Amino acid sequence: MMIHKEGYTILLSALALFVIxxxxxxYFFSARAAALVVLPVFLLYVFLLWFFRNPQRKxxxxxxxxxxxxxxxxxxLEEIFEPEFLKQCVLQLSIFMSPLNVHVTRYPVSGKIIYSKYHSGKYLVAWHPKSxxxxxxxxxxxxxxSKQQVLFRQIAGFLARRIVLYARIxxxxxxxxxFGFIKFGSRLDVFLPLGTKVKAALEDKVIGGQTILATLSDKPIK
Incomplete structure (x- = not known):
């Protein structure tokens, strides 16, 4: 199992703390008492290893x-007005990630990056409409x-307090x-042009880099 580079510091620090x-x-307690502490500590470290896994997907x-x-x-999965960059009605598709999901974030489409921006903000639960x-x-x-513009957004949740973004204009x-990583539970929104043929549905479970969500039109829809 490969570990994502964003987990190296946390995992090494946690390992040192757990060993101590x-x-x-x-040293201070009986073997039975020590076992009661060692087991949950071990399970917590296994969880951290699992969280920072980075499966290589083709x-x-x-x-x-x-x-x-x-x-x-x-x-x-609904039609909304996107005010930040696209400034038009689009189709919003949002994916919620639990702490057990892989948290590597991948590009949903190929093309040229024309906008990349970080926004500070609150830490509402990731499924909150205003998150x-x-x-x-x-x-x-x-x-x-084909000149289609697709906006996608990494969103921190109640537990996620660290968003990593590699995308550059x-x-x-x-x-x-x-293109990035989100630590400890979160959500990712994708904003697609109207007229996009959606293949996914609400409540569908998807796999990053593998599940096809939709097909864009061959020409930009004005």
Missing amino acids: IIVGVS SNVKLNEVVAPVDGKIVV STKNERTSVVVETV GAQAEAGKE
């Missing part, structure tokens, strides 16, 4: 296909070869390749 706890408990995304950017469950605009978040826009995005 285990040695201290073993994406086979065709032109104009939109692939799931993260693992999780679709919790929003998309009120929570700490990042926004990235990729323009595809002017760089090329490749569908299925990672």
Whole structure:
């Protein structure tokens, strides 16, 4: 199992702390009492290893296909007005990630990155309707070869207090390749042009870099 680079510091620090706890408990308490402490500490460290896993996935995304950017469950699928960059009515598709999901975030489409911005904010629970605009978040826009503009947003949740974004304006995005990481539970929104053929549905469980969510129109819809 590969570990994501964003987990190295946390895992090494946690390992050092856990070793100190285990040695201290073993020295001052009986073997039975020590076991009661060692087991939950061990399980917690296993959870951290599992959380920071980085499965290597091969994406086979065709032109104009939109692939799931993260693992999780679709919790929003509706038409809204997007005011930050697109400034028009779009289709919002939101995926909620539990702490047990892989938290690597991947590009949903291929193209040129024309917008990338970090926003500070609150830490409402990730399924709250206002979390998309009120929570700490990042926004990235990729323009595809057919001139479609797709905005996607990493959103911090109640537990997620650290968003990592690698996307830079002017760089090329490749569908299925990672562009960041969100630590400890969160959500990711994708904003698609109206007229996009959606293949996913509410409550669907998706796999980042593999599940095809939709197919964009060949031409931009004005």
